[in-house]
Amino acid sequence: MASFSQFGNDLYSGKRSIDFVGRRRIWYIISAVLVLVALIGPWLRGGYEFGIEFRGGSEFTVSQVSTMDQTLATNAVNEAAPGVNPRVSTLGGDSVRVQTDELDKTQTSTVQDALATAYGVPADDVTTSFIGATWGQDITTQAIRGLVIFLVLVAVFMALYFRTWKMAAAALIALLHDLVITAGVYGLTGLEITPAAVIGFLTILGYSLYDTVVVFDKIRENTAGMTERGTQTFPEMVNLAINQTLVRSINTSIVAALPVASILIIGSFVLGASTLRDISLALLIGIIVGTYSTIFVAAPLYVQFRQNEAKMRKHDARVEADRERAAKTAVASA
Amino acid sequence: MAQSTAVKKAWKTLIWLGVIFAVLIGTIAGGVLFSTATWTPKLALDLEGGTQIILTPKLESGQEVSAEQLDQAVSIIRQRVDASGVSEAEVTTQGARNVVVSIPGQPDDATLNRIESSAKLDFRAVLLAGVATPSASTSPSASPDPSLSTVPTATPTNGSDLAYVTPALQAQFDSFDCASEAAEDAGQAPADQPLVTCDDNGVKYLLGPVEIEGADIADASAGVATTQQGASTGQWVVDISFNDAGTQKFADVTTRLFGLQGVQNQFAIVLDGKVITAPTTGGAFTDGKAQISGSFTQDSAQTLADQLKFGALPIGFTTQSSEAISATLGSTQLLSGLIAGAIGLILVVIYSLLQYRLLGTVTIASLVVAAALTYLLVTLMSWRIDFRLSLAGVAGLIVAIGITADSFIVYFERIRDELRDGRALNSSVQAGWKRAIRTITASDAVNFLAAAVLYVLAVGNVRGFAFTLGLTTIVDIVVVMLFTHPLMTLLAELPFFRDGHKLSGLDPRALGAVYRGRAQFRAPSASVTAAKKGSSSREAVKRQTIAERKAAELSASGTGSTRTTDEGKNS
Numbered sequence: 001m002a003s004f005s006q007f008g009n010d011l012y013s014g015k016r017s018i019d020f021v022g023r024r025r026i027w028y029i030i031s032a033v034l035v036l037v038a039l040i041g042p043w044l045r046g047g048y049e050f051g052i053e054f055r056g057g058s059e060f061t062v063s064q065v066s067t068m069d070q071t072l073a074t075n076a077v078n079e080a081a082p083g084v085n086p087r088v089s090t091l092g093g094d095s096v097r098v099q100t101d102e103l104d105k106t107q108t109s110t111v112q113d114a115l116a117t118a119y120g121v122p123a124d125d126v127t128t129s130f131i132g133a134t135w136g137q138d139i140t141t142q143a144i145r146g147l148v149i150f151l152v153l154v155a156v157f158m159a160l161y162f163r164t165w166k167m168a169a170a171a172l173i174a175l176l177h178d179l180v181i182t183a184g185v186y187g188l189t190g191l192e193i194t195p196a197a198v199i200g201f202l203t204i205l206g207y208s209l210y211d212t213v214v215v216f217d218k219i220r221e222n223t224a225g226m227t228e229r230g231t232q233t234f235p236e237m238v239n240l241a242i243n244q245t246l247v248r249s250i251n252t253s254i255v256a257a258l259p260v261a262s263i264l265i266i267g268s269f270v271l272g273a274s275t276l277r278d279i280s281l282a283l284l285i286g287i288i289v290g291t292y293s294t295i296f297v298a299a300p301l302y303v304q305f306r307q308n309e310a311k312m313r314k315h316d317a318r319v320e321a322d323r324e325r326a327a328k329t330a331v332a333s334a
Numbered sequence: 335m336a337q338s339t340a341v342k343k344a345w346k347t348l349i350w351l352g353v354i355f356a357v358l359i360g361t362i363a364g365g366v367l368f369s370t371a372t373w374t375p376k377l378a379l380d381l382e383g384g385t386q387i388i389l390t391p392k393l394e395s396g397q398e399v400s401a402e403q404l405d406q407a408v409s410i411i412r413q414r415v416d417a418s419g420v421s422e423a424e425v426t427t428q429g430a431r432n433v434v435v436s437i438p439g440q441p442d443d444a445t446l447n448r449i450e451s452s453a454k455l456d457f458r459a460v461l462l463a464g465v466a467t468p469s470a471s472t473s474p475s476a477s478p479d480p481s482l483s484t485v486p487t488a489t490p491t492n493g494s495d496l497a498y499v500t501p502a503l504q505a506q507f508d509s510f511d512c513a514s515e516a517a518e519d520a521g522q523a524p525a526d527q528p529l530v531t532c533d534d535n536g537v538k539y540l541l542g543p544v545e546i547e548g549a550d551i552a553d554a555s556a557g558v559a560t561t562q563q564g565a566s567t568g569q570w571v572v573d574i575s576f577n578d579a580g581t582q583k584f585a586d587v588t589t590r591l592f593g594l595q596g597v598q599n600q601f602a603i604v605l606d607g608k609v610i611t612a613p614t615t616g617g618a619f620t621d622g623k624a625q626i627s628g629s630f631t632q633d634s635a636q637t638l639a640d641q642l643k644f645g646a647l648p649i650g651f652t653t654q655s656s657e658a659i660s661a662t663l664g665s666t667q668l669l670s671g672l673i674a675g676a677i678g679l680i681l682v683v684i685y686s687l688l689q690y691r692l693l694g695t696v697t698i699a700s701l702v703v704a705a706a707l708t709y710l711l712v713t714l715m716s717w718r719i720d721f722r723l724s725l726a727g728v729a730g731l732i733v734a735i736g737i738t739a740d741s742f743i744v745y746f747e748r749i750r751d752e753l754r755d756g757r758a759l760n761s762s763v764q765a766g767w768k769r770a771i772r773t774i775t776a777s778d779a780v781n782f783l784a785a786a787v788l789y790v791l792a793v794g795n796v797r798g799f800a801f802t803l804g805l806t807t808i809v810d811i812v813v814v815m816l817f818t819h820p821l822m823t824l825l826a827e828l829p830f831f832r833d834g835h836k837l838s839g840l841d842p843r844a845l846g847a848v849y850r851g852r853a854q855f856r857a858p859s860a861s862v863t864a865a866k867k868g869s870s871s872r873e874a875v876k877r878q879t880i881a882e883r884k885a886a887e888l889s890a891s892g893t894g895s896t897r898t899t900d901e902g903k904n905s
Binding site for chain 2: 008009012013053056059068070087088089090091092093095097129130131132133134135136137138139142143145146147149150153154157158161195196198199200202203205206207209210211213214217218221244245247248251252253254255256257258259260261262263265266267275276279280283287
């Protein structure tokens with residue numbers, strides 16, 4: 001991997017530099033397309049699919065069973081009413097509980113009969129009822145209130161720490177970008193939104209902000225006291241900071257993505273754990289998008305927010321003038 | 335010498351880490367020996383299963399529970415369950431009238447009591463009170479003589495009016511035995527009727543109709559009373575505040591009771607048909623705030639405050655069934671997750687070694703320490719606040735690998751940057767650390783902020799997530815400060831790393847610095863063309879100290895080409 005560390009050296013010294021800031025229009029278009037797809041796609045597909053934890057559903061209790069085998073119930077329900085996401089658990093010593101998406105009357109009696117047949121009990125021993133949402137409106141309300149307060153606090157924190165609200169604004173826009181795209185993955189793939197998925201979503205929120213703060217801290221360091229130095233314009237300084245942290249960004253995202261990718265591929269496809277698939281797919285996309293947005297959205301946005309400030313314009317103009325003079329001197333001395 | 339101080343400090347820091355580990359292990363060991371702690375973390379409902387409790391509303395006859403009341407009940411019960419920790423219980427409705435509570439593991443009695451026993455809370459004025467005397471002369475039959483009148487002789491004008499006490503009620507009160515079966519089932523009188531009941535000390539009461547309902551209590555808390563000068567009296571009290579409706583009602587009641595004598599000056603706080611306390615009225619409270627004082631201990635004051643706060647449920651419940659429930663996801667999911675996570679970790683190890691050569695072992699060692707610390711903390715919290723790992727929690731911990739490893743990556747990259755600038759390794763480690771720790775604390779502060787806000791404000795699963803996030807963030811900071819940095823300081827002294835062996839991951843030549851002699855490197859900007867000068871000084875510009883910046887300016891202006899300003903003192 002000597003070449004990779006050489007790559008790092010060149011990025012650090014500026015010998016090799018990827019123009020993230022200058023080509024921002026391209027990245028903005030890519031992001032805009034992704035966000036549009038994430039917003040419109042799920043709507044075209046028919047909306048998000050919320051799990052029974054959010055919507056409530058039907059519950060069947062099979063009592064007096066002779067076997068507690070849960071797969072019997074899963075298979076019976078999947079055959080009688082496909083696509084209703086059965087969740088099976090055992091209750092006490094002789095009952096099986098099956099929860100499904102909300103079923104209508106005919107479906108309910110079909111499933112009831114199927115369960116009775118599967119476990120070899122009379123239909124009377126299969127009771128049915130509707131259950132409410134375990135993730136009720138009150139949890140959602142409180143979670144959203146917590147999120148809003150957090151975002152306000154984090155904006156204040158970043159504005160104070162970086163001494164400019166423009167970094168906070170750029171970081172929050174990038175965060176929104178990540179969340180919309182991650183949510184879009186659920187809508188586009190038709191994955192069921194479960195409480196576990198919401199937790200995955202919140203994890204991405206934390207990761208995305210974390211990644212942005214790390215890169216922004218390097219930008220802060222490079223641009224601190226910039227007016228005293230004379231060789232780089234503001235966009236160039238920001239771009240150099242992104243390049244200098246690029247090796248870190250690549251390494252970190254690979255290290256973060258490896259275990260998640262492993263869970264997605266090995267855990268769910270090879271070993272067949274479906275709940276893991278629901279969380280890890282969103283996490284993987286979130287990690288990739290979170291890293292992408294820091295470099296391609298947050299940092300260029302920050303440049304755009306600031307470069308028209310009078311101070312920045314003056315600084316950049318002076319740098320340009322110095323350069324022209326230096327070029328002339330070079331020509332003269334040659 | 336600068337290094338030896340750094341080295342000494344590094345050893346001291348590592349000892350502190352050892353102390354933290356010893357304390358954690360000691361605490362858990364103590365908990366295992368003398369209490370209910372275990373050496374493994376507890377698992378949540380989805381992975382381990384637990385207990386499913388079905389509650390049925392206990393209503394005065396003829397009343398139907400509304401969907402709205404049921405939703406309110408779910409919300410209040412969820413708060414009560416969450417009050418015992420972060421166990422991520424599930425609370426929902428079943429059919430049109432039952433509430434189902436699923437709690438991981440075997441809930442302890444305190445949790446069960448909190449869910450089951452406390453139900454309907456209201457305030458009633460005391461009409462009669464007396465110590466129960468189960469005299470032998472009283473007939474065992476609790477049913478009052480049917481010939482006695484049950485109709486008040488005059489229409490009662492307010493809740494304290496003794497006209498409520500009909501001869502039948504008087505007889506019922508007289509014969510009431512607090513120890514009897516009937517007393518256990520008491521407390522089902524309609525809200526507009528008087529009630530005969532007892533408190534836990536065996537005092538029986540004849541109470542007027544409900545004056546204030548529990549729902550009118552906005553908040554209740556336990557605290558120590560203070561004098562008007564603000565000095566603590568050391569006496570435990572319970573402060574109550576009412577909502578707008580409650581404030582008005584409480585003002586009316588206390589104004590009336592304050593003017594009455596004897597037991598009629600008291601009002602009773604009734605929870606699930608039992609008097610939990612019957613304080614005397616010390617004045618008319620019109621501002622919606624009241625303080626209950628008495629012979630409280632800290633525990634009893636807290637219990638009363640909790641009862642007042644969480645007891646504001648408009649309906650009572652009885653437990654219909656309580657059964658063990660199996661895991662909803664099953665052990666295969668957890669096992670698959672763990673296997674996949676382990677494979678992922680091996681990949682991380684391989685990648686670290688490829689990227690950072692032997693320096694990668696520092697990453698691996700740090701991750702191992704972080705994992706051990708997380709495991710101990712999760713185990714400790716399982717015991718102390720009933721924290722439980724759900725599948726989503728496990729996934730969160732796996733993502734935390736990335737965030738934790740990032741701290742090391744940020745740190746290593748900063749050290750490499752310093753090396754590229756031509757510093758010796760030991761000074762690079764210290765200089766790189768100063769900048770890295772700033773970035774690490776700033777980014778971790780954001781994560782911790784998220785964790786703290788969500789933990790305080792959210793309920794249920796979100797609260798569990800906030801806990802995991804906060805825990806891993808703290809572990810990250812602790813490990814990078816108390817392990818990774820001291821370890822790097824010590825390794826920088828080893829010839830293998832110090833002299834930049836090819837496999838050390840810190841080879842200055844591979845990093846583009848030019849070797850000039852032992853521990854001194856010339857910046858690669860020494861001989862450059864005018865066109866290249868921009869890039870070399872750009873590199874120098876990143877130096878932070880004034881001395882360095884000046885050196886860089888010198889370099890840029892061509893009068894000096896080497897930067898040995900601060901290397902000398904470290905070599």
